[in-house]
Amino acid sequence: MIKKVGIRIVAVIGMFFLFNLLYVQLFFPSDLEEHGDVYLVTKELPDSMDVVYLGESSNKSFHEDDLDKRFISDLIADQFTDLKVVDLTKEAAHAGIYKKMLNWIAENKEVKTVVVTMNMRSFNADWIYSELETPLQKSAIFLNNYPPIINRLILSFKGYDIKTIEERQKQVLEKWEEDIYTTPYFPFEDVRDWDRWMDYTGIKNPDGSRNVEKTQLACHYIKTFGFELDTLTNPRIQDFDEIIQLAKKNNWNLVFNLLAENTEKADKLVGDRLTQLMKRNRDILLKYYGKKDVTIVDNLEVVPDREFIDQDWTTEHYAESGRKTISRKVAASLAKFYPDSYSPKDFDNQYEFYNDFERENKWEQGARSSTDEFSFEKEKSSIAGGKFHYSVTFEYELERIPESKRKEVYVSFMYLQRNQSHDAHIVFECESENFPKQQLSEKIETDKIDEWVKVEQLYRIPEGFKDFGHMKVYVHNPTEEPVYIDNMSIKFR
Amino acid sequence: MLFNTIEFILFLPVVVLLYYLTPSKYRWFLLLSASYYFYMCWKLDYILLIIASTITDYICGIMMSNISVRKKRIPWLLLSLGVNLGLLFYFKYFNFFSDSYNYLIRGSANLEQLEYIDLLLPVGISFYTFQTLSYSIDIYFDRIKAETHIGYFALYVSFFPQLVAGPIERFDSLNPQFKEKHKLTYENLANGLRLIIYGLFIKMVIADNLSPFVDKIYQDPGKYEFFTLLKGVFAYSYQIYSDFYGYSIVAIGSAMILGIKLMDNFRTPYLAKGIGEFWQRWHISLSTWFRDYLYFPLGGNRVSKIRWAINIMIVFLVSGLWHGANWTFIFWGGLYGVVYLIEHLLNKQLKIKSEAKPWSARHILLAIKTFIIVSFIWVFFRSQDLGSSLLYFEELMQFNFSKEVLDLKFVTLFFVLLFILSDILFYNNRIDKWLQSKHWLLRWGVYSILLFSIIVFSGVENFPFIYFQF
Numbered sequence: 001m002i003k004k005v006g007i008r009i010v011a012v013i014g015m016f017f018l019f020n021l022l023y024v025q026l027f028f029p030s031d032l033e034e035h036g037d038v039y040l041v042t043k044e045l046p047d048s049m050d051v052v053y054l055g056e057s058s059n060k061s062f063h064e065d066d067l068d069k070r071f072i073s074d075l076i077a078d079q080f081t082d083l084k085v086v087d088l089t090k091e092a093a094h095a096g097i098y099k100k101m102l103n104w105i106a107e108n109k110e111v112k113t114v115v116v117t118m119n120m121r122s123f124n125a126d127w128i129y130s131e132l133e134t135p136l137q138k139s140a141i142f143l144n145n146y147p148p149i150i151n152r153l154i155l156s157f158k159g160y161d162i163k164t165i166e167e168r169q170k171q172v173l174e175k176w177e178e179d180i181y182t183t184p185y186f187p188f189e190d191v192r193d194w195d196r197w198m199d200y201t202g203i204k205n206p207d208g209s210r211n212v213e214k215t216q217l218a219c220h221y222i223k224t225f226g227f228e229l230d231t232l233t234n235p236r237i238q239d240f241d242e243i244i245q246l247a248k249k250n251n252w253n254l255v256f257n258l259l260a261e262n263t264e265k266a267d268k269l270v271g272d273r274l275t276q277l278m279k280r281n282r283d284i285l286l287k288y289y290g291k292k293d294v295t296i297v298d299n300l301e302v303v304p305d306r307e308f309i310d311q312d313w314t315t316e317h318y319a320e321s322g323r324k325t326i327s328r329k330v331a332a333s334l335a336k337f338y339p340d341s342y343s344p345k346d347f348d349n350q351y352e353f354y355n356d357f358e359r360e361n362k363w364e365q366g367a368r369s370s371t372d373e374f375s376f377e378k379e380k381s382s383i384a385g386g387k388f389h390y391s392v393t394f395e396y397e398l399e400r401i402p403e404s405k406r407k408e409v410y411v412s413f414m415y416l417q418r419n420q421s422h423d424a425h426i427v428f429e430c431e432s433e434n435f436p437k438q439q440l441s442e443k444i445e446t447d448k449i450d451e452w453v454k455v456e457q458l459y460r461i462p463e464g465f466k467d468f469g470h471m472k473v474y475v476h477n478p479t480e481e482p483v484y485i486d487n488m489s490i491k492f493r
Numbered sequence: 494m495l496f497n498t499i500e501f502i503l504f505l506p507v508v509v510l511l512y513y514l515t516p517s518k519y520r521w522f523l524l525l526s527a528s529y530y531f532y533m534c535w536k537l538d539y540i541l542l543i544i545a546s547t548i549t550d551y552i553c554g555i556m557m558s559n560i561s562v563r564k565k566r567i568p569w570l571l572l573s574l575g576v577n578l579g580l581l582f583y584f585k586y587f588n589f590f591s592d593s594y595n596y597l598i599r600g601s602a603n604l605e606q607l608e609y610i611d612l613l614l615p616v617g618i619s620f621y622t623f624q625t626l627s628y629s630i631d632i633y634f635d636r637i638k639a640e641t642h643i644g645y646f647a648l649y650v651s652f653f654p655q656l657v658a659g660p661i662e663r664f665d666s667l668n669p670q671f672k673e674k675h676k677l678t679y680e681n682l683a684n685g686l687r688l689i690i691y692g693l694f695i696k697m698v699i700a701d702n703l704s705p706f707v708d709k710i711y712q713d714p715g716k717y718e719f720f721t722l723l724k725g726v727f728a729y730s731y732q733i734y735s736d737f738y739g740y741s742i743v744a745i746g747s748a749m750i751l752g753i754k755l756m757d758n759f760r761t762p763y764l765a766k767g768i769g770e771f772w773q774r775w776h777i778s779l780s781t782w783f784r785d786y787l788y789f790p791l792g793g794n795r796v797s798k799i800r801w802a803i804n805i806m807i808v809f810l811v812s813g814l815w816h817g818a819n820w821t822f823i824f825w826g827g828l829y830g831v832v833y834l835i836e837h838l839l840n841k842q843l844k845i846k847s848e849a850k851p852w853s854a855r856h857i858l859l860a861i862k863t864f865i866i867v868s869f870i871w872v873f874f875r876s877q878d879l880g881s882s883l884l885y886f887e888e889l890m891q892f893n894f895s896k897e898v899l900d901l902k903f904v905t906l907f908f909v910l911l912f913i914l915s916d917i918l919f920y921n922n923r924i925d926k927w928l929q930s931k932h933w934l935l936r937w938g939v940y941s942i943l944l945f946s947i948i949v950f951s952g953v954e955n956f957p958f959i960y961f962q963f
Contacts, residue, residue: 001679011937012944019945027949035953138953149948156697156951159499164955 020149039142048110051085055117061317075327080341094122095239104143113253125175218269229281256296260303351492376414376486384475385482391475398469405492412456413488424477428459494534496743517674528653539615549576550625554639573629589818617657654744660758660778675752684925688746696739701952702905703732718896730868766859806830825873
């Protein structure tokens with residue numbers, strides 16, 4: 001019987017080889033689209049890079065009114081002259097997911113420095129056992145360094161931390177119940193006790209009535225940050241520890257970017273008991289990772305309340321100035337690895353703008369006229385003509401530019417045309433409440449076909465528009481024949 | 494631990510290996526440990542319920558077998574029934590009872606409302622409770638002798654393949670098999686694996702892919718047009734069938750590898766020619782349990798016609814209640830009782846023979862009729878509450894063709910059709926026996942398709958076996 005069974009086992013192994021071939025050819029791409037977004041974003045990284053920045057939504061969130069909508073990672077990249085800084089951004093990701101991404105990167109890509117976002121909320125039970133965890137874990141399965149068919153088998157047989165929403169909620173409640181405050185004379189037994197107290201006491205309006213929204217938000221702040229970090233048992237600490245091991249093994253420079261939290265609001269809503277706890281947890285992290293020789297950037301209190309986009313929830317979504325502050329601090333910490341490339345930027349006085357169109361929301365949201373049909377250097381460019389008559393548009397309020405730099409705008413970009421039967425113009429447009437819209441338009445003319453050429457244009461800003469004017473620069477092409485624009489640079493001088 | 498998880502795929506071979514390496518007389522211990530581990534993977538504390546039930550029935554069984562006068566056994570029988578049904582009532586029905594009670598006394602100032610207990614329903618409690626109940630009742634009626642070895646008895650209560658969703662086995666069928674000296678035979682191994690693969694295929698590829706489709710429709714039936722609602726009705730019929738049948742045959746296959754034969758729980762039920770026959774083919778271990786421990790003691794059909802009809806209604810209503818603590822299940826059971834009686838009456842009045850030659854036109858028409866009736870009755874079973882099920886029918890009756898259309902994925906539809914075809918092929922048979930006699934090329938072709946489909950086309954969401962909730 002052993003021989004009979006042995007032959008069949010060999011046959012099944014052979015069958016799996018065939019399955020793998022078939023699967024990779026026919027079903028793997030669509031499976032990745034459907035279930036493997038963590039794998040897909042990781043795979044998209046270039047083969048070699050100097051710095052990889054791992055972040056969650058904090059990296060790419062921006063305020064609608066932000067004039068500079070760049071990612072934190074882009075702003076960091078802007079402060080190093082010749083470094084290839086790339087980001088790996090996945091919403092709701094945390095050290096457990098970063099660890100898997102980095103494991104895969106170690107096997108498949110080349111990198112010198114790793115910046116890992118450290119989100120204080122992610123150490124809390126509410127996030128550790130979040131209902132988002134099941135889909136996250138699922139989408140990270142394809143990062144296992146196994147043959148695709150084995151990863152699909154693991155997915156089919158639920159070989160990951162799979163739990164229902166109810167089970168997750170139960171885990172959170174159990175953890176809260178388990179975690180008794182150890183701080184001497186702390187007036188609450190555990191977070192539930194504190195939350196109940198807050199709910200019972202409530203926040204009052206000036207007329208003495210209960211402010212329901214603020215009370216709910218205060219309760220939420222307590223549940224989110226009202227925990228005592230325990231480095232011995234917290235699973236996130238274990239994940240970060242594994243990342244340290246991985247970095248050592250691969251000789252990576254490692255930086256942990258402890259994100260800013262809205263301590264100002266926490267203090268206003270709940271009081272310093274909560275902010276003290278947040279700072280205590282921060283100090284634990286600084287001390288713990290300091291001992292392990294990891295560079296940890298402390299941003300906890302650097303962003304003021306007004307720079308937090310979500311005023312009615314605890315998130316790490318920052319407006320422009322907040323992102324720039326964090327990027328400056330991270331860049332400064334990276335400077336020790338790259339002293340020659342480091343060129344700190346005074347973002348508040350920067351009047352040069354650049355877009356390679358690789359990111360959709362760099363200048364405008366949604367940027368529909370971004371395309372991957374052609375690209376000067378990387379993968380994408382902006383298209384004008386055909387379906388979209390307008391290229392990606394640069395917009396800026398002139399009042400933000402110092403008067404001395406409001407004289408002229410120098411625009412340059414790489415340009416590609418397939419033939420000459422189009423009507424592409426570069427347009428400089430100004431508009432303000434007091435003045436009608438004014439456009440300066442110049443036809444783009446070149447003989448080169450299917451070849452990238454550099455186009456340059458200089459505009460004098462009209463006198464009346466130097467104050468309070470809203471300015472736009474774009475390429476307009478109302479014909480069916482598209483043209484392509486890449487690496488657009490705009491300088492005020 | 495669920496059958497469709499990596500844990501079980503690793504757990505089963507380890508148990509099988511250790512089982513055959515262990516001397517026969519200690520195998521009960523290995524299986525019992527494995528069974529308790531299997532259950533504890535789901536929830537640690539609730540193993541205490543199984544242990545409590547086991548100890549109670551073990552003692553009651555011994556005590557009853559030591560008493561020769563049947564009447565004097567009654568206190569022990571009542572103790573066994575009380576503990577088992579008490580646990581079942583507390584964990585499964587208390588909130589349903591209190592909800593209904595509170596609803597009835599609403600507005601009455603003198604009566605106090607009952608509180609809701611926040612409890613997680615212990616997986617499989619209805620299954621193992623019925624198994625232990627049958628043990629005590631059988632001892633009471635001298636049909637079997639009490640087990641004196643508590644290990645073997647505990648194993649009978651908790652044998653892992655059928656612990657959480659049946660088949661509900663009888664003591665005289667299962668217990669002797671634990672004591673036999675089993676050798677691993679190629680036939681058991683091959684047939685067991687065939688059943689496991691097929692069971693996983695119909696659960697993971699068919700039920701789990703139908704589930705999101707059905708869930709969407711049942712969540713908001715008012716949103717969809719007539720044909721989509723109709724598809725929802727039939728899709729659920731196949732979802733619940735493939736889900737439960739899939740579980741049952743993985744259980745049977747797993748036990749078979751250990752040399753233990755479990756009873757068949759399904760025999761192509763959707764090819765039944767009438768409701769009566771449907772219940773002889775659907776969840777057979779439960780139907781026969783109700784027949785032996787409820788229907789016969791009520792007098793069966795050896796009573797007046799009116800009494801017989803009442804007996805039928807009682808059995809179906811209790812069967813409905815067994816399935817779940819919700820009025821939908823009671824209504825569902827009651828509806829089966831009514832339909833069964835109507836069918837019986839019509840067949841008698843119109844002198845319609847319920848027999849038909851297999852695959853004759855008559856058989857096919859009767860099977861389609863039965864399938865349609867069963868499918869529509871499932872609407873009550875699937876709906877959240879009675880109001881939702883009535884709303885579903887209301888929406889159907891509007892014959893609205895302009896609302897949203899929802900289509901099944903082509904792959905899912907293909908596999909459902911394949912399943913229907915395989916049901917026709919295996920009519921009154923089972924895949925393991927059917928495959929046994931086929932050429933090796935066909936056998937391996939079937940294995941390849943099943944395995945590849947399980948890996949590549951399985952639903953990836955977490956859909957626990959439907960019958961786990963009972």
